[in-house]
Amino acid sequence: xxxxxxxxxxxxxFLLTAAPxxxxxLPSSAKPPARVMTSCYMCHSTHGDDPRFGYIPRLAHQSxxxxxxxxxxxxxxxxxxxxxxxxxxxxxQALSNRxxxxxxxxxxxxxxxxxxxxxxxxxxxxLIFHDGLLKQDVPACxxxxxxxxxxSGIYPRLxxxxxxxxxxxxxxxxxxxxxxxxxxxxxxxAIHLTDRQMRAVADYLTSLQ
Amino acid sequence: xxxxxxxxxxxxxxxxEVPKPLREGLGAMHWxxxxxxxxxxxxxxxxxxVPSFARQTGWSCSVCHTIFPQLTxxxxxxKLEGYTTSNLADMQKLKQKIRRMAPxxxxxxxxxxxxxxxxAAWIQGGHANQFGSGGTTGQGAVEFPEQxxxxxxxxxxxxxxxxxxVTYTHTGAFGMDDSDIRWAEHExxxxxxxxxxxxxxxxxxxxxxxxNSVPDWNWPFATSNYSPLRDIPATYIQQAAGAxxxxxxxxxxxxxxxxxxxxxxxxLEADVxxxxxxxxxxxxxxxxxxxxxxxxxxxxxLRIAYEQNDEEWNWEVGALGMDAKIYPTTAAIGSTDRFLDxxxxxxxxxxxxxxxQTFTAHVSWIHETEDWQADPAVGFKPNPxxxxxxxxxxxxxxxxxxxxxxxxxxxxWGTPDPALYGAATGNxxxxxxxxxxxxxxxxxxxxxxxxxxNAELTLQYSAFNKYLGASSNYNxxxxxASTNNMLALLMWFAF
Numbered sequence: 001x002x003x004x005x006x007x008x009x010x011x012x013x014f015l016l017t018a019a020p021x022x023x024x025x026l027p028s029s030a031k032p033p034a035r036v037m038t039s040c041y042m043c044h045s046t047h048g049d050d051p052r053f054g055y056i057p058r059l060a061h062q063s064x065x066x067x068x069x070x071x072x073x074x075x076x077x078x079x080x081x082x083x084x085x086x087x088x089x090x091x092x093q094a095l096s097n098r099x100x101x102x103x104x105x106x107x108x109x110x111x112x113x114x115x116x117x118x119x120x121x122x123x124x125x126x127l128i129f130h131d132g133l134l135k136q137d138v139p140a141c142x143x144x145x146x147x148x149x150x151x152s153g154i155y156p157r158l159x160x161x162x163x164x165x166x167x168x169x170x171x172x173x174x175x176x177x178x179x180x181x182x183x184x185x186x187x188x189x190a191i192h193l194t195d196r197q198m199r200a201v202a203d204y205l206t207s208l209q
Numbered sequence: 210x211x212x213x214x215x216x217x218x219x220x221x222x223x224x225x226e227v228p229k230p231l232r233e234g235l236g237a238m239h240w241x242x243x244x245x246x247x248x249x250x251x252x253x254x255x256x257x258x259v260p261s262f263a264r265q266t267g268w269s270c271s272v273c274h275t276i277f278p279q280l281t282x283x284x285x286x287x288k289l290e291g292y293t294t295s296n297l298a299d300m301q302k303l304k305q306k307i308r309r310m311a312p313x314x315x316x317x318x319x320x321x322x323x324x325x326x327x328x329a330a331w332i333q334g335g336h337a338n339q340f341g342s343g344g345t346t347g348q349g350a351v352e353f354p355e356q357x358x359x360x361x362x363x364x365x366x367x368x369x370x371x372x373x374x375v376t377y378t379h380t381g382a383f384g385m386d387d388s389d390i391r392w393a394e395h396e397x398x399x400x401x402x403x404x405x406x407x408x409x410x411x412x413x414x415x416x417x418x419x420x421n422s423v424p425d426w427n428w429p430f431a432t433s434n435y436s437p438l439r440d441i442p443a444t445y446i447q448q449a450a451g452a453x454x455x456x457x458x459x460x461x462x463x464x465x466x467x468x469x470x471x472x473x474x475x476x477l478e479a480d481v482x483x484x485x486x487x488x489x490x491x492x493x494x495x496x497x498x499x500x501x502x503x504x505x506x507x508x509x510x511l512r513i514a515y516e517q518n519d520e521e522w523n524w525e526v527g528a529l530g531m532d533a534k535i536y537p538t539t540a541a542i543g544s545t546d547r548f549l550d551x552x553x554x555x556x557x558x559x560x561x562x563x564x565x566q567t568f569t570a571h572v573s574w575i576h577e578t579e580d581w582q583a584d585p586a587v588g589f590k591p592n593p594x595x596x597x598x599x600x601x602x603x604x605x606x607x608x609x610x611x612x613x614x615x616x617x618x619x620x621x622w623g624t625p626d627p628a629l630y631g632a633a634t635g636n637x638x639x640x641x642x643x644x645x646x647x648x649x650x651x652x653x654x655x656x657x658x659x660x661x662x663n664a665e666l667t668l669q670y671s672a673f674n675k676y677l678g679a680s681s682n683y684n685x686x687x688x689x690a691s692t693n694n695m696l697a698l699l700m701w702f703a704f
Contacts, residue, residue: 030399037395037403038294041471042286047401050470052282053560054520090267094296114469164520 054164064108079180119203159208166202261320291393292370320363330433334692422554437693442647444577457485502536570604597623613657643685646678
């Protein structure tokens with residue numbers, strides 16, 4: 001038998017050791033983590049594509065960093081808003097860091113939720129999202145959330161999100177009810193938005209995939 | 210439909226107090242038949258909401274309930290999962306440390322709860338109904354307490370949970386109330402569907418159910434023990450509400466959640482019931498022997514339901530059935546009477562939780578065929594076969610989880626049978642039909658105020674359009690259906 005070239009030995013060693021370790025760290029398997037099935041799915045659904053109620057966010061394909069950060073913020077109480085306090089504070093208390101990583105990995109690895117029907121104000125919402133409202137000191141949402149509203153890192157994915165959830169969170173930002181470490185940024189934007197403009201942005205975002 | 214001499218202490222819908230010598234002097238089924246018109250358990254399940262579930266999950270009561278005991282979809286999932294959803298850490302995690310050793314999975318908080326109810330009732334014609342012969346006959350009867358319940362309700366192990374409680378009521382003793390112990394597990398499919406399945410033991414048909422359109426959980430969720438609502442003729446499966454028949458059931462269920470977001474639910478349940486001791490039935494029945502005739506073999510119960518969830522809306526349609534063969538006496542010999550029940554139900558629910566408005570409506574219909582083939586042999590002679598139908602439609606609105614209103618209409622109709630509903634029963638005059646008819650209908654209206662999610666005050670009014678066969682002079686003694694109209698003030702709190 002011909003021996004493999006000696007130069008390949010480090011590569012083989014790496015594959016033999018790193019691959020199992022990588023799998024053990026965060027498996028993106030077809031089977032959801034236990035925590036998803038003992039808690040999360042009851043509201044967010046197993047795949048995060050269609051929560052039980054409109055004011056519950058779709059988590060499918062959400063930024064892993066964002067989910068991780070928000071779960072930890074719920075756990076230490078630094079993120080607060082009424083539904084978050086009622087539902088997520090108790091749930092997050094039971095989550096270890098590894099639980100959080102597994103849950104975030106699961107939902108981030110799910111396919112994007114199917115787009116929903118654009119609302120009647122979607123066209124106006126598209127303008128706000130892409131161009132902002134200069135006269136109202138509202139910057140373009142896409143400058144942080146991305147041109148496709150896909151989010152990145154700490155900036156959440158908004159494409160395909162539920163209309164009710166988006167409007168509710170914008171209202172929480174505007175009224176100052178929602179607190180987290182980035183809430184001040186959104187508060188300074190949301191205070192310039194009318195209810196109709198919030199609806200318009202939500203009508204547009206929910207139709208994206 | 211027959212009626213136990215002394216129904217469950219756990220049920221707020223309790224029986225006429227039959228004098229003991231009279232009981233002993235007559236065969237059980239004589240009185241069972243004679244009191245058959247008393248649908249003591251018909252439309253008034255006990256109000257149940259359990260703070261220990263809230264302590265276990267950390268969730269507000271309103272996550273799983275609109276108003277108690279009306280369930281939301283999350284509440285239904287919590288029940289399907291065997292009451293095991295917990296956000297508390299286990300006391301010990303031996304399982305991870307020593308894998309071969311059976312784990313210890315004690316909750317850090319023992320799932321105990323207490324529920325207290327009190328009431329005051331004013332009945333237009335006085336309290337001549339179920340307590341009429343031996344109880345208060347004046348206006349404004351006050352019950353303090355009306356009920357006191359002690360619950361062990363929550364997670365036992367990762368897969369096992371209980372909703373188990375005993376209740377003290379006006380009979381002066383504790384008795385079993387509707388309870389179940391269940392084991393549950395779930396599987397997820399790659400296509401996104403989820404199968405939840407479980408096994409349970411319970412003491413009340415329809416207690417394991419998920420919707421409030423079935424007898425054990427239907428509206429109104431509470432009323433006074435003096436309420437004539439408790440006296441509406443009822444089918445066997447309705448009378449069993451609140452653990453009021455001495456039976457226990459072993460069953461299994463499965464729920465298949467499919468479609469986008471598992472928004473379509475198919476629920477199947479099958480149980481077999483058999484006479485049991487340890488099922489409370491009045492002052493001398495707590496963990497004692499039943500005085501009623503036992504079931505012959507087992508009484509099967511089947512349930513199928515479909516639910517669809519769509520954002521704020523969810524709705525359900527379902528069917529149920531039960532076939533019970535009962536011996537007329539405790540001797541359990543000879544032939545049996547047979548009660549064959551089947552029915553349809555539906556529920557629609559609107560949950561605008563961000564606007565803090567909820568609305569739930571229920572509709573139900575149950576048909577019963579009563580085959581009294583055993584009773585002539587023991588001297589009780591109703592028609593060979595009777596039928597009884599009951600139906601109800603009702604809706605409840607709640608604003609800000611604080612202010613509520615409910616409105617409903619109810620019907621009962623069936624074969625006239627003087628042996629069941631007429632003067633021959635020996636019942637108090639208020640519970641006698643001159644024409645032997647069970648036909649009864651009327652409405653119930655109530656206003657609710659919740660001081661907190663676990664403390665509620667209700668003002669309830671019920672009015673009868675027809676009572677036991679007629680609107681006026683229904684009993685031949687000049688009493689009209691409206692004399693049973695009632696205004697009640699109800700207090701409920703749990704901790």
